[in-house]
Amino acid sequence: MAGKAYPWVLVQSVPWQSGATYTRGLHEGLPLLSYGCAPRHLLATYRQLRAMGLRPNGHDPVAVLYVRHNLSKKVSFASLYLIAKAAPVRPMTPAKWTAIAKANLGRRICPECGHDRGYIVPRWDGRKCCVPCFDTACATEMQEAA
Ligand SMILES: [Zn+2]
Structure with missing residues (x-):
C-alpha cells in the first residue's frame, strides 16, 4: 500500500483543548487520533x-482512537469522551x-x-434448553436412530 492510511492533519480547533493540534484526519466526522497522541x-x-x-453523562464522543494490530493487520476504533464532562456513575439502588x-x-x-438451573440456559442450534433436557433429547434421538 502506497502512502499512509491516516496521515497527520493539522486541525485548527478540537473540543478537548484550545488552539491547533495534529490529528490523523476524520473518522465518521470526528477527529481521529492514533495510539499515544490522545x-x-x-x-x-x-x-x-x-x-x-x-x-459519559449523555455527551457524545468527541474523538475516535484507532489502534492497529500488527499481526492481524486489523484496525480497531474506540470512541473517546471528555473526562471534564463526565459524571459519576449512578449508584445501584435496591x-x-x-x-x-x-x-x-x-x-x-x-x-x-x-427448572431454575442456576446457570444461563444455553442455546443449542437454535434450541434453548438446559443440559439435562438436551441430554434426554439426545438419548431419545439416539434410540430412534437405532
Ligand atoms: Zn430443562
Whole structure:
C-alpha cells in the first residue's frame, strides 16, 4: 500500500483543548487520533471512564482512537469522551438490583422443563434448553436412530 492510511492533519480547533493540534484526519466526522497522541488526562474511552467511576453523562464522543494490530493487520476504533464532562456513575439502588435479579432469573429458567438451573440456559442450534433436557433429547434421538 502506497502512502499512509491516516496521515497527520493539522486541525485548527478540537473540543478537548484550545488552539491547533495534529490529528490523523476524520473518522465518521470526528477527529481521529492514533495510539499515544490522545491526551490521557483529557480524553478517555467508555471503559476507561468506568474504571474511574465515571460515565459519559449523555455527551457524545468527541474523538475516535484507532489502534492497529500488527499481526492481524486489523484496525480497531474506540470512541473517546471528555473526562471534564463526565459524571459519576449512578449508584445501584435496591430497585435496580431487583430488576437485574429478575432479568437473570428469566435467563436461568429452562423453557422446556421450567427448572431454575442456576446457570444461563444455553442455546443449542437454535434450541434453548438446559443440559439435562438436551441430554434426554439426545438419548431419545439416539434410540430412534437405532
Ligand atoms: Zn430443562
